[in-house]
Amino acid sequence: MVVAIVDSTYSLNHRAISEFLEFYGDNSIKAVTTFHEEPYKINITSLPSSGKIKLIYRSDLPATDVWKVKYDFYLSGIIGFSRIQFDETKNYGVLITSFGCGRLCGFSGLVFIRKAEGKWVIDKVRVTAVS
DSSP: OOEOOSSOOOOOOHHHHHHHHHHGGGGOOOOOOOOOOOOOOOOGGSOOOOOOSEEEEEGGGGSSTTTOOOOOOOEEEEEBBBBOEEBTTEEEEEEEEEEEEEETEEEEEEEEEEEEEEEEEEEEEEEEEEE
């Protein structure tokens, strides 16, 4: 199975930041740190692999009609991520992720994370779109 990763992160939108502040409002999080709009390239060679799933860059696939092409491998999906927006203390964060598994199959959502005992944990994934 092959999973394609969108080559670079995409920008976080202001709606996501508003929902982030609302979600963690009871935790009295501090103001949001600097907002980064510039993308950065994801290094797939640094990601762990189980051997069952091969990671490739989205740019290695055709620009259009990616789900209509016959490959010599099984394309399981395409996944993308935004940059993470942290609060001032860098103990809370939010990112947008999306996953496509076909022409009419996929989802996007907000992932709310926080640091607990030195490790990042996911508090909630809020689905924002599904098809």
